[in-house]
Amino acid sequence: MILTGIVMALLWGCIIAYAVLGGADFGGGVWSLLASGPTAARQQRLIEHAIGPVWEANSVWLIYLVVGLLTAFPLVAYTLAVALFVPFTLALLGIVLRGAAFAFETHITGSVNLRQAWGHTFSTASTITPFLLGAGAAAVASGQIHYRNGAVQADRFTPWLMPFALVMGAVALSLCATLAAVYLTVEASHQKDHEMAEVFRLRALIAGAVTAGFGLLGLLLAPGEAPIIWHGLGHQALPVVIITMLLGLGTAFALYLRRYLLARGLVIAMTAGLLSAWGLAQMPYIVPPDLTLSNSASSPAMLGAFLGSAIVGMAFLLPSLWFLFRVFKGNQPTPAVRGRDLEES
């Protein structure tokens, strides 16, 4: 049971990492779509520059979440694949199109039309996908996906299209936009571009307020449409809920003071808090009301092997990530011994 809990915590960590890293990439696409005013082109350039070529690395968290679920909780993967076939297929389409579109947009030289077409694809797909993922998560939380007598029983549309799910889709979307806008204030101020920093400060504040608004609306709908979650939020998850709300207010305050680095730390903590509150609130269920940690987990042998492989994998991954950050983020970067190459990149 302890082993199951640890593995679940690991996978929940992947959800948080994907929200914090991949979510901001989606948010970048949203702001690219909403870029307006005389500085629209500059905004898009900053976004493109910030998303950079590592969306692949950011999307690994999602990949790992899927394989982890398959390996450690195969029954959950089965149930969700059957019950949420439509929204997940659509979200997959979005993930694929935005990833490919971003790669193409970055590498296309010459044809302006082609570049623009892929640019639009990128920003549209970035907007639709987090909405669908949020609605899917709400469908899981709603308790309307049943697994009984060896079969999945769920309506094909209601769980992810009812008001609660739509509101949570909006929360996911606006949260992604908030994350991206906060990160972009840091990027802009790093580049000493104070005008851009102001642009995204305002956007971060607005998006944050929208997120909070939808979040409260979700809480109002929860007692009727997601009773299990609602009960959990008021009990075992209550401290985390309160902390999350305080972190949200703190983020807004830090933005107001133009303390961008602090705001970035707070918004990441808030996102982690939000997702942790959800997880805690539906403990011990993974897919309420039928699938729990204990009745859907793989054999202990598989869980142990999975955890072991994760530890070995981390032993390779963490030093590599550290090296990546040191090279590109270190305070004293290695001097450009190959200055000429800059013309190429």
Added chain:
Amino acid sequence: MSHLFSARAQMGTSLAFHIIFSVLGVGLPVLLCVAEGLALRYKDPHWMRLARQWSKAFAIVFAIGAVSGVIVEFEIALLWPSFARFIGGVAGLPFAMEGFAFFLEGIFLGLYLYGWNRLSPRAHWLCSFPLWISGGASAWFIMTANSWMNSPAGFTLKNGVITNVRPFAAIANPATPYETTHMILGCYVAVGFAVAAVYAFAWLRGQRTAYNRKGLLLGLAMASIAIPLQVVSGDPNARFLETSQPAKYAAMEGLLHSGRGQPLYILGIPDQKTGQVYLAIQIPHGESLLAHFNLNSYSKGLDQIPKADQPNAIVVHLTFDLMVFCGFFLLLAALLFWWFFLRGNRTLPDKRWLLWGLVACGPLGFLAIESGWMVTEEGRQPWVIYGIMRVSDAATPSPWVNVSFAIFSLVYVVLGATLVLLLLRLARNPLPERTWEEYFVTTPAPQAAISPDKMQEATE
């Protein structure tokens, strides 16, 4: 279109698309590593230019590989939920391990692509090692999962309940050594010939530069080391299949009837309805000789397999022959090239037919991969987990699979077309030629603080 057919068609299209990029992701880093190593060793600007040109192509290819890999992974669960549930609980581990290998490849690709001016030359070169190691490891993990589908191991099935799961025994299933070797070698063969084909084509168009010569030679060198090993590794593969998966083996060889002294059928149409093999070139006693070194040895045919458990022999036999043909064509092309090359004092042979042959090897290497993969997948039919779960029992109950098949097919067409366009543009506008010194001149560059930073910001 039937429900099952749509699901199979969508999965098949996705894999056929993804496999091209996975293969490139395994093979190209080896070439990058060798080219950059040679560049540093001999202070040779041509090798350096090749490494940089290839890294640009690799950036695009890797991105599409990552995207198409996400599709495949989701589709395993979305299209085949029952299968996903079964394999996840028994043989899910290699998928999880592959996640890490892929992550590492992504990280070091970032370092490699954006680190030219941030890392010392030697450190930059060293970054190419984790690239090809994790590329190979990814292929190995995924192939163990595929091997498990062919020879499931590491669990006990009692009254439909899985017990006694042994994750590492599942990875080390009987087919693993055969499939992993054959696939990874196949990656090096296909990528080596594909790269050589590009420069052979340039050579044919009169661009007889040292740069094109080196590109051709390096690609062909990797392919030429791998292709004889690959042809040889095919033999134990087939022998293993004869006992491990007799239905697949019989279908590959077009053997409809069991018996002694079986002929070797080359091409032809093995018709399971009439029990006849039409239009084949027959080598009497050939199969018996090849399989058991005995002209009159006994081989099992498809007639020993219940009708409901037989794969489509026509598809399996013809794709098998296609793979074998491609393999031998590549082997012959490599042999002829090196023969003329060494006889001609290490100058590229000035024979148009030979160079055109090398150009043909580019697509043929990938055709061999695709057809070999068809053999193993079609040959396992009607099973998704051999002897345990049928494909028809694994498919999703959701309707609209034909709609998603249509949409994803369209996506592949658009992605493929754009990618080809981009790669062609890249090939037509290669990086400018430079001297060795020019690659390493230290110039105060104003953007230095900004442009390589692209990496970090999105990772935050």
